[in-house]
Amino acid sequence: MKYTVFGKVSRLMIIVLFAGAITSCVSTKKYNALTDRCNEESATLNAKVDELSTQVNELSSDNQRYKKDVTQLKADTSRLGSMLRVLTADYNELDRSHELLKVQFAANFEDAAKGLMALKSLQDSLLVREDRVKAMQSELDIKGKNLAEVQAALRRNDSITNALRKAVSDALMGFEGKGLTVHMKNGKVYVSLDEKLLFASGKWNVSKDGTTALKDLAIVLEKNPDINVLIEGHTDNVPLNSQNQVEDNWDLSVMRATSIVKILLANGKISPTRLVASGRGEFLPVEPNTSAANKAKNRRTEIILSPKLDELMQIIGSK
Numbered sequence: 001m002k003y004t005v006f007g008k009v010s011r012l013m014i015i016v017l018f019a020g021a022i023t024s025c026v027s028t029k030k031y032n033a034l035t036d037r038c039n040e041e042s043a044t045l046n047a048k049v050d051e052l053s054t055q056v057n058e059l060s061s062d063n064q065r066y067k068k069d070v071t072q073l074k075a076d077t078s079r080l081g082s083m084l085r086v087l088t089a090d091y092n093e094l095d096r097s098h099e100l101l102k103v104q105f106a107a108n109f110e111d112a113a114k115g116l117m118a119l120k121s122l123q124d125s126l127l128v129r130e131d132r133v134k135a136m137q138s139e140l141d142i143k144g145k146n147l148a149e150v151q152a153a154l155r156r157n158d159s160i161t162n163a164l165r166k167a168v169s170d171a172l173m174g175f176e177g178k179g180l181t182v183h184m185k186n187g188k189v190y191v192s193l194d195e196k197l198l199f200a201s202g203k204w205n206v207s208k209d210g211t212t213a214l215k216d217l218a219i220v221l222e223k224n225p226d227i228n229v230l231i232e233g234h235t236d237n238v239p240l241n242s243q244n245q246v247e248d249n250w251d252l253s254v255m256r257a258t259s260i261v262k263i264l265l266a267n268g269k270i271s272p273t274r275l276v277a278s279g280r281g282e283f284l285p286v287e288p289n290t291s292a293a294n295k296a297k298n299r300r301t302e303i304i305l306s307p308k309l310d311e312l313m314q315i316i317g318s319k
Contacts (some may be wrong), residue, residue: 001301019034026235034086054297057272064319111254134155144303160224160309163191164227165184168217169182171216172217175213178209179193188304189306190304191302192301192302192319193210193301193302194297194300196212196296198212198256202252204252204255204258205259214260214263214267215263217264217303218268221270222268225274226308228274228276228307229304230272230278230306231257231260231276231278231299231303232257232278232279232302232304233257233277233278233279233280234284234285234301234302235249235252235296235298236281236282236296237285238289248281251279253279261277284301286298
């Protein structure tokens with residue numbers, strides 16, 4: 001029903017007026033029937049009016065509530081709009097930050113990639129160096145072992161040399177202080193004999209005392225077959241008057257060394273391969289040839305005894 005409450009009331013009034021107008025024209029029975037009908041209609045309409053009034057009140061209450069809701073919704077909408085603007089601004093800021101982070105991440109990733117490549121290169125280099133260090137360590141271990149073997153051989157040679165020096169000193173003890181000295185130098189035994197013990201001036205024939213000393217030395221050399229013997233003749237710088245086989249100090253120093261070799265071979269079972277005769281002439285003095293005393297020191301014969309280094313050479317040559 002689309003007519004309002006007020007429309008229904010107006011219609012009722014028209015009916016009442018119409019009823020009053022027709023009372024003068026109708027009978028009492030009809031009037032009463034019409035009145036009853038009007039009363040029923042009126043009661044029905046009043047009930048309708050009450051119902052509609054109730055609905056109007058409810059609608060009015062709903063309308064007030066809806067207005068409040070609308071007001072609240074407007075306020076909420078305004079607040080949400082503000083929040084949306086803030087969130088939009090925050091989102092835009094986050095978006096800018098995100099872009100910056102992407103750029104920074106890309107840069108950092110590139111730096112990290114370069115760093116990883118550099119690290120890989122460094123690791124490869126370290127592995128190569130580690131291999132080199134291991135190879136060097138292995139080589140050092142081998143050399144250390146070789147060195148230990150060489151040192152042991154040198155100690156054995158030193159022991160032999162010391163024993164030889166003692167044997168020679170003991171054998172030639174009677175000649176020490178008479179132009180003969182025995183000493184060690186550079187792992188060798190040096191038997192130094194002055195000219196006065198062995199030779200006359202400008203001569204190469206060995207004297208009696210010199211021959212005795214050389215015979216005693218030959219016995220020691222025979223008992224030590226692992227000893228090599230170098231005989232060096234030395235002179236001063238005084239020019240030699242030419243005499244038969246010798247022309248100068250070179251010749252004289254060689255002849256004297258050869259004479260000593262012959263005496264050693266004649267008085268001991270010594271292999272000639274162990275002996276070397278050498279003439280140094282005036283060119284390896286022990287003192288400057290500036291005085292008679294110094295010149296006397298330079299006129300000498302040195303018998304240099306050195307242990308054979310076969311064992312040492314074998315150790316070195318096998319590495």
